[in-house]
Amino acid sequence: MVNSDSCGSVLNLFIKSKHGFPTIESQTLSLKVGHGIAGDINANAISPRQILLVRNEDLLELSIPPGELKENVVIGGLDASLLSPGALIESNKGAAIRLTFYCEPCKRIAPLVDRLKTIERKRGILGVILTDSTLSIGDRLTVKPHTFPALSEIPYERFLNFIAKVPNGKVVTYKQVIAAIGVSDGYFRALPNYLIKAAGAGYPAHRVVDSQGNLTPHLSQQKEKLEAEKIELIRGIPSVGSKTQYSVSLPDYNWEDSTLYL
The missing domain is CATH 1.10.10.10 (Winged helix-like DNA-binding domain superfamily/Winged helix DNA-binding domain)
Incomplete structure (x- = not known):
């Protein structure tokens, strides 16, 4: 039986087409192994930050609208303790993402919070694409912690x-x-x-x-x-x-x- 804390769903999807520009909301993301998200500025074969996922629960706690953290995916229902570097996220449609490390708070999002420290570990988590697939709003997600070696935060x-x-x-x-x-x-x-x-x-x-x-x-x-x-x-x-x-x-x-x- 799958633990309910390890199951969630896709609530919002975004593409970052250019640095310094707002994210573009989308119904689907095209995921390419060895590349990243099709059309996204961070697509790079050797990058450990091809995709950024954020928990909806954290956005609600911080009163930040979806998309403002420049995330690609807003997910709901997944326990924060399971979304850690080295975890594997899979969708019911065949998407697979290796989580690499937490996205660091930066000055670009400082206006969204009282102090950057309040958003540590809630800024989202980065990952790389493991399968050619499509991620859509409403897709179901499961997370398997400790599947891969965690990348250092340093x-x-x-x-x-x-x-x-x-x-x-x-x-x-x-x-x-x-x-x-x-x-x-x-x-x-x-x-x-x-x-x-x-x-x-x-x-x-x-x-x-x-x-x-x-x-x-x-x-x-x-x-x-x-x-x-x-x-x-x-x-x-x-x-x-x-x-x-x-x-x-x-x-x-x-x-x-x-x-x-x-």
């Missing part, structure tokens, strides 16, 4: 988890790192410190290059380590008084894995 720990997966002889870009750890573009500023700290801890930080394929100035021995992995580097023409810049051919050496969180 971005740096997600960063370590990601770069540890990059194979020998391949590289990833800053842009891929930002997408894969599920953070905003503001975290580009944090990457130099992340790289230095990770390299010191023995992680393969040398396999991270900038978004054009250039080696980063923040790591020593990056050139030598990449060459030791049989990666052919492109030598740039230095300007007067500057160091020689090396880069990697991304078409040849870039690593992409659309099954990262599947």
Whole structure:
């Protein structure tokens, strides 16, 4: 017998077509594995935040109308304790979503609450799409906690988890790192410190290059380590008084894995 606390339903659906614009209410969402929600700005094969789900009970408690938290799905009837990172949500129509981590409160929603702290763990939970399917208003949902490993709430720990997966002889870009750890573009500023700290801890930080394929100035021995992995580097023409810049051919050496969180 299924516990009633683990059963709920879809009450509202929304698509985010552009950053900074209101969400668009919809009767259905087209879910694509290895992509996200069709037509949604957050669709990305390697992102752990392809979909955002919010409990209707939390919206009512906070007096926030559906859609204002930029969520994709408003669900009703599911116990909050079951909606945790690592849980699996399935619909009666075949949709399957892996919950990854709680959506962090941010300044964009500050006007909706007295204090951002009041919305912690009620801002919604993020997830990735596991099946090609359609989610519709009225669909029934069940949740199975602890089905997958929970992703860390700490971005740096997600960063370590990601770069540890990059194979020998391949590289990833800053842009891929930002997408894969599920953070905003503001975290580009944090990457130099992340790289230095990770390299010191023995992680393969040398396999991270900038978004054009250039080696980063923040790591020593990056050139030598990449060459030791049989990666052919492109030598740039230095300007007067500057160091020689090396880069990697991304078409040849870039690593992409659309099954990262599947």
